[in-house]
Amino acid sequence: MQPQPSGDPRYSAAAIAAAPGLTAWPVAVWIHAARMLRRWSRSTTILISSVAMPAMMMAVVVIMFRGMIEQFSGKPMDLPGMSVMIAVTAMLSGALTNAGSTVRERHEGLTDRVQTFPGRPSASYIGRILAESIRSFIAAPIAMIVALMFGADFGSPIAALRVLLVMLLTAIASGAFGVMMGYLAETPQGAVSAAPLIMAAMFFNTAMMPRDLYAPALRPIVDASPMTALAELTQEAIAGRINAGHIGMFALWFGGLGVISIVVVTLKARRRS
Secondary structure, X not given: OOOOOOOOHHHOHHHHHHOOHHHHHHHHHHXXXXXXXXXXXXXXXXXXXXXXXXXXXXXXXXXXXXXXXXXXXXXXXXXXXXHXXXXXXXXXXXXXXXXXXXXXXXXXXXXXXXXXXXXXXHHHHHHHHHHHHHHHHXXXXXXXXXXXXXXXXXXXXXXXXXXXXXXXXXXXXXXXXXXXXXXXXXXXXXXXXXXXXXXXXXXXXXXXXXXXXXXXXXXXXXXXXXXXXXXXXXXXXXXXXOOHHHHHHHHHHHHHHHHXXXXXXXXXXXXXX
């Protein structure tokens, strides 16, 4: 599906120019984000990847691997941890898929034309990150709902909200990462080059299996996995505890990913302007 400029006056250059000075940048960011969200809402491919994929992935993993994992470990599958792992995998996979679309838009000159709109040029790529973050976050409640259907226990509603807060921060990092790949890659195929790393992280973490079930040579990889950091922080969020080590590991992986991605996108956009 080729991107088309929206004809809605709410998302036009005139709407950005008409915004008051103090609010012009946030308004411009939202207008750029809303334009993308409207376009994505009409794309069957994006709707399937954002809504259906996390639900199907969660169901398939539980149905295919639950019995095996519980038999080998002697413990119930960590369904809450599995749901956030599936959600993040879907977030990052969808972000990389959309990165391929960003590459095509760059080659067609659309991103350069958008940056000529009134206001700061940064509004266009920050708006893109915002839109991608919102799209990514959709996977979290969907995966959690499917996990609940299989018997997951997220504790209280407040605990579930804490998990969603963690997932929101993860979605922002995922959105920024996807936009960065779209600005760095020169081909749509290059934009998805990180997909094997995402799939590897999906299988080497403590949400998939307890650490002791991995071969000794793999345990350092499991310990350092971003999915392990996320799974551990999810357990803390459900229990209502604070562990500085788990928070630090999560911030190192996902906070670092978000910051680096935003810096890289900013530098690339400035060079093109």
